Amino acid sequence: MTTTSVETQNGKTTDSGVTTLPVYPFTAIVGQAELKLALLLCVIDPTIGGVMVMGHRGTAKSTAVRALAALLPPQRAVAGCPYGCDPAAPSSICPHCAAPDQDAAKNGQEKRRASAKRPPSVLRPVPVVDLPLGATEDRVVGALDIERALVEGVQTFAPGLLARANRGFLYIDEVNLLEDHLVDLLLDVAQSGVNVVEREGISVRHPARFVLVGSGNPEEGDLRPQLLDRFGLHARITTIDDVAERVEIVKRRRAFDADPVAFAQQWEREQQRLQRRIRMAQKRLPSVELTDEALYAAARLCVALNIDGHRGELTLARAAVALAAFEGRESAQPSDIARVATLSLRHRLRKDPLETSGDDARIERAVAETIGAAARA
Ligand SMILES: Nc1ncnc2c1ncn2[C@@H]1O[C@H](COP(=O)(O)OP(=O)(O)OP(=O)(O)O)[C@@H](O)[C@H]1O
Structure with a gap:
């Protein structure tokens, strides 16, 4: 089992040997208290049901989501599991972790009972998956793996974006421009934590627990009330008018762009304090x-x-x-x-x-x- 550490906050991701640059720190976002509070509440209690963020462009909506995910401690995931199951408690409906493996199946035993040990795991940052505006339903929920079907003649499931978002965040920019049936589907999955795909001879259920964050510009129309009602919270975000705060935004962003590692180090103590508060709140x-x-x-x-x-x-x-x-x-x-x-x-x-x-x-x-x-x- 790999046990090297991953520190997404200051940019080191060593488990897979990859080094990433730090993400802009959550605590360095100027103002926008309402958005920050809404996101924090959903992380403390994901059953709140996600956040719809309506407001102006370029006001740190996506920055805040990425920053919050990076602030959370990296998570252990079962190695090779496309759904990123927690090795301490793999999902009972995960096609990868719950499926009896070939040899164990022959003996009538389940994979985990056969090994009695935790499966090998990797440490990964909390995922943030962006759902692009033109995404098809297949890409979102997963579909038949056409390549394998053609080359090997086997029908297997190619997981979609919902699989990748499991245990993390799903961010949809301009959710008000997405087709209603797709929003409906996403809200269903976000609420149940399960993605069910039944089509083309495929029948798959897999875990898909994520914090859903939709953003949009009110000038481009609103979601239908039936859909809006199913988002837990609704945050409003506007361009900051205060000149001093505007100057601070530019100063901080320029400092971050010039040297992300040094900037992340400056905010490390604030970040750790907030991280501790979130952890305590989740426990309490x-x-x-x-x-x-x-x-x-x-x-x-x-x-x-x-x-x-x-x-x-x-x-x-x-x-x-x-x-x-x-x-x-x-x-x-x-x-x-x-x-x-x-x-x-x-x-x-x-x-x-x-x-x-x-x-x-x-x-x-x-x-x-x-x-x-x-x-x-
Ligand atoms: N309050 C803020 N604090 C720090 N940086 C900010 C703030 N507002 C905007 N920015 C900066 O402005 C840029 C745009 O932010 P971001 O991409 O997160 O906006 P957005 O609201 O997601 O935009 P869009 O709706 O166009 O996708 C980023 O570089 C971000 O760091």
Whole structure:
């Protein structure tokens, strides 16, 4: 088993003998607190269901996703498994890890029982898979391996982008321009953590657990409300107006481009601090209590805003608990519901033709009326 270390944060990836350049550090991103918080909450609790990020171009959306993935500790993956299974707990539905191997099958035993040891593994960075706009469904979900079918006459499955994204992030730029049926499919898989492919004589199920991040520009249209509702959070990102912050963005980016390794070293302590906080929050999450007061606050808020369905409350509850975990608290209170209200409900509001103050103002007003202004502090 290979045990060499991988340090994606400062750019050394030694397991496969490849050295990569560092990724721009997450903690060096200027401002954009809403986007950063939304991504962090989804990493702490992936069941929140991903983030839709709407906003201007060139505002560090993709930089933030890559930076967050690089901040997370590298993960062990079963060597040769195209789905990147965790060797400590390979997925029971993984066609590679759960399939009985030839010899063991002859003896009526399963591969893992036969070896009783953990499978050989490699250390890899947390994957970030980009889904290009023109991607076909075959490329996304996987398809029949045509080459093998023609050359060897065997029907095998060639895994797609969803396989590569397992245990990482799937980033879709301009998700609002993607065909609805593909978005629908992606949201289904993101929610279930399983990709099912049934076609051309192929029947495959494989693990596909990832944090889905979709981004788009509102000027190019919105997703249908049914699809929007299935993204856990909705972050809004705009160009920064503050001159000093704009200058800082350019300074930092220029310093990073000039010497990525030195820049990463400067941010190392900040990065490690955040990494520790995320790890602690993930550990604490299952024991964080959601108080009845918080639950009632979530339900009242959704009633006040006329939210259809119950995904609103569910997301409010998960996001509030993740926020409490991130801040090292034992319970989530109504104030946590208030702080995640805009992220959780903005995309679930019914359009109100008489409302002119904007979605965020509507939510803030409802929070003030149902939870109390003090709770937002
Ligand atoms: N707040 C910021 N902090 C640091 N760098 C930033 C910030 N905003 C933009 N940048 C820099 O601007 C450039 C563009 O960022 P990026 O590619 O992440 O934008 P994007 O929002 O994903 O754009 P697009 O929507 O066009 O794909 C990068 O070099 C990035 O480092």
